[in-house]
Amino acid sequence: MSKLFNSDEAFTGLEAAIVLIAFVVVAAVFSYVVLGAGFFTTQKSQEVVYSSVDMASSSIEILGDVYGNSTGTSSASIDGLQFVLGLTAGGAPVDFAQTTMVFKNDSAIKDLINSSSVSSSSSDVLDANKAAVAAQGTYVWGIIDIDNDDSDKGALLENQEQFTIYAYFDTPAVAANERFSLELKPPVGASYGIKRQAPEKIKAVNILY
DSSP states (O other): OOOOOOOOHHHHHHHHHHHHHHHHHHHHHHHHHHHHHHHHHHHHHHHHHHHHHHHHSOSEEEOSOEEEEOOSSSSSOBOEEEEEEEEOTTOOOEETTSOEEEEEOSSOEEEEEETTOOOTTOSBOBOSOHHHHHTTOSSEEEEEEEESOSSOBOSEEOTTOEEEEEEEOOTTOBOTTOEEEEEEEOSSSOOEEEEEEOOSSOOSEEEEO
């Protein structure tokens, strides 16, 4: 009688193929999940870096000199600052309707109020001149000129625009040789500090260093 032999070689090959396919599918799914998580983490890291840079850097800078004015009402002391502000290279627009200023010297820390009480949607935020700002009271500031803006005179400082700011602080004013600072706090980004010293001899208009 002939002997019967059972051969399972074909089944072994099929099982191996199924296991191989299962491993390939699992590896593909796992790699997709890992790559997706990596891309998501990278994107979030970039967002954190960009937002941190925006919060840590200031979008505004002083253009030119800072002038200290003495109106003669404060016994030959500086009672007003005039300076021009613009955006830094690549800086985001700054809404001056929501920007605050703080004056500091050896004897006082005072918040300055916006003399015009403008809103972000105001179409014209200009004060007539320095006297109009000072007439609003002590510790006030206002925008007395806007350059490079042909469309409107709104409170949003945008690219290429220049805002001339006048800050008035009557009592106590800045005496000769006294150090002081004016801190500008925009709604987004880091504060910008202007630190200066009054000259030994105060004139009607002084360039401050």
